[in-house]
Amino acid sequence: MRFALLVTAAPDQEAAFLAWRFADAALAEGHEIVRVFFAGAGVAHGNLLSTPPRDETPLTARWQRLQEEHDIELVVCVAAALRRGVVDDLNARSWELPAANLAVGFLISGLGQLAEAQLEADRLVTFPG
Known part of the structure; x- marks a missing residue:
């Protein structure tokens, strides 16, 4: 089966951890993840500077591992990302950040x-x- 995921939960919410666990388990069972789309508070998963407490799962690193191992697209919504200060090189230049x-x-x-x-x-x- 081919799944697409929409994650709007922030990395510190249980639903965010469940999203990663779902993706990991689905891939382990031979399913495909077409794309993971992060919107709303979920864009924080793509923040390089996010540093969770040591007793919490580092979800950004877990998503990166899945992306590397399975070539999954991890897409962060541009509007939500800009609102929350998550920017790539292009947007940093465009907005003079x-x-x-x-x-x-x-x-x-x-x-x-x-x-x-x-x-x-x-x-x-x-x-x-």
Whole structure:
């Protein structure tokens, strides 16, 4: 089965951890993850500078590992990312910001990527915050 995921839960919410666990388990069972789209508070998963407490799961690193091992697209919603200060090099230059902080393996794009993922996948699974 081909899944697309929509994660709107912030990294410190249980739903965010469940999203990663779902993706990891689905891949282990031979399913495909078409794309993971992070929106709302979920864009914080793509923040390179996010540092969770030592007793919490570092979800950004876990998503990056899945991206590396399975070539999954990790897409951060551009509007939500800009609102929350998560920017790539292009947006940092465009908005004259001093630096970019998008984590490696993540990319910034628009809602069209979510719509396309819905068309490509058999199921869209949402993890709300």
